Amino acid sequence: PIIYAITPTFARPVQKAELTRLSQTFLHLPNFHWIVVEDAVTKTTLVTRFLEESGLIYTHLAAMTPPNYKLGRNDPNWKKPRGVEQRNAALRWLRENLRPTDRGVVFFADDDNTYSIKLFHEMEKIQRVGVWPVGLVGGLMVEKPICDNVTSKVIGFNAVWKPDRPFPLDMAGFAINLRLLLENKDAMFSYEVQGGYQESEILSQIVTRNELEPLADCCTKVYVWHTRTEPPQLNVEQLLIKKGKRSNVGIEV
Numbered sequence: 001p002i003i004y005a006i007t008p009t010f011a012r013p014v015q016k017a018e019l020t021r022l023s024q025t026f027l028h029l030p031n032f033h034w035i036v037v038e039d040a041v042t043k044t045t046l047v048t049r050f051l052e053e054s055g056l057i058y059t060h061l062a063a064m065t066p067p068n069y070k071l072g073r074n075d076p077n078w079k080k081p082r083g084v085e086q087r088n089a090a091l092r093w094l095r096e097n098l099r100p101t102d103r104g105v106v107f108f109a110d111d112d113n114t115y116s117i118k119l120f121h122e123m124e125k126i127q128r129v130g131v132w133p134v135g136l137v138g139g140l141m142v143e144k145p146i147c148d149n150v151t152s153k154v155i156g157f158n159a160v161w162k163p164d165r166p167f168p169l170d171m172a173g174f175a176i177n178l179r180l181l182l183e184n185k186d187a188m189f190s191y192e193v194q195g196g197y198q199e200s201e202i203l204s205q206i207v208t209r210n211e212l213e214p215l216a217d218c219c220t221k222v223y224v225w226h227t228r229t230e231p232p233q234l235n236v237e238q239l240l241i242k243k244g245k246r247s248n249v250g251i252e253v
Ligand code: UGA
Pocket: 007, 008, 009, 010, 038, 039, 065, 070, 071, 077, 080, 081, 082, 083, 086, 109, 110, 111, 112, 170, 171, 172, 195, 196, 198, 226, 228
């Protein structure tokens, strides 16, 4: 199967660094298609050029989050969901451009997480929906499905943050067989759900908890981490800008 990774991304000082880290993981994978969706009205030259030079097979889209759903400068990040518009645009692209006979697995790869290439080897086994542990998320060292050793079935989740969610796992903790997304062509993300329910929203339209396929050695291995990048201190740059100067004249950072 081809692994389709859907990455929402938005302009900020660390954007190119994040995309570079991601792309250089993905370059290790033979059957990979990156769907990068900018949170912008139109595609930027930075991301356009970046993808052209990346050496990856990719699709580049733009889908702006409506202003009323965008986080304010000082809003805590749980206040509004991120990535809804962009992931839905990518799902639409898949449904419009792929055929029922195409074999693939679809994964939601946020631009700030850290991915082991081992994770993508696990995904190749997915019949319906595969799940696995995610490191450093939900206030825990690892948030994971609980896998029964004997039956190799998911019998619960260890999540402590909002454990009553239908699927209490992070966006990085599952991937979906393309066939299921093409069959359930209305399955999408939504603004009309509580914080932390995006994963449950899409999954409950596609599978039941019983059908989940535990991967990564019965969910005992961590191959993805919910890392978050600290915004850089650019106070000196701000001073320069006030004086009409900047450190990066003619240099893309
Ligand atoms: C957690 C989950 O890991 C996300 O998958 C989920 O979308 C998010 O919560 C949520 O509840 O909405 P977190 O690390 O807080 O993640 O989210 P971010 O990494 O800040 O954003 C997720 C993705 O959306 C990233 O790829 C980011 O680049 C993108 N994004 C973020 C935008 O496209 N526009 C924005 O304004 C902000």
